[in-house]
Amino acid sequence: MCGISTKEWPIDVDHIVPWSRGGKAELANLQAPCSNCNRTKGNQDDTDFRAWPIQSADPTCLFCQPPAISKAIEKNGSVFAIHDKYPVTPGHLLTIPIKHVPDFFSMTEVERRGADQLLRLLLGRIKAEDAKVSGFNLGANCGETAGQTIGHAHIHLIPRGSGDVPDPRGGVRGVIPETRVY
Secondary structure: OOOOOOOOOOOOOOOOOOOOOOOOOOOEEEEEEEEEHHHOOOOOOOOOOOOOOOOOOOOOOOOHOOHHHHOOOEEOEEEEEEEOOOOOOOOOEEEOOOOOOOOOHHOOOOHHHHHHHHHHHHHHHHHHHOOOOEEEEOOOOOOHHHOOOOOOEEEEEEEEEOOOOOOOHHHHHOOHHHHHOO
């Protein structure tokens, strides 16, 4: 599911249709994800990843390059987190799928679930480390016209503090300034 090898992480045997939902312990219903992806998938997903095309790293993609992955501050199955190179506020993080996918809407359910879990972990960590953080902006730019500059899915987690801008009303609506205040 994430493309990791057995040299990097233990592999589990997984029921495609979960055992708890009537899946059988037969070869036709088994696949071998890494243990992190298997835990992330849980019994909520019945996707058969055996025939799923694992998209290899894109040699032109910044997030597919070893330096990006080596800067991971945390990893959860099929996603990892790094500090944003151009942070909006201190603590601005990106959650990124390990395999190359073009945008948020191309992420699998497993990747979205892993990202959600990782974002919640990071949010808790940021709040515990910085008492001035009292809110967050969360967002993903999908496509060039929406401001996406790296063609690999990533989700921004931007910590916010009281008074960091004069009038925060409208939040992410500020991408088009005249629509921010309503």
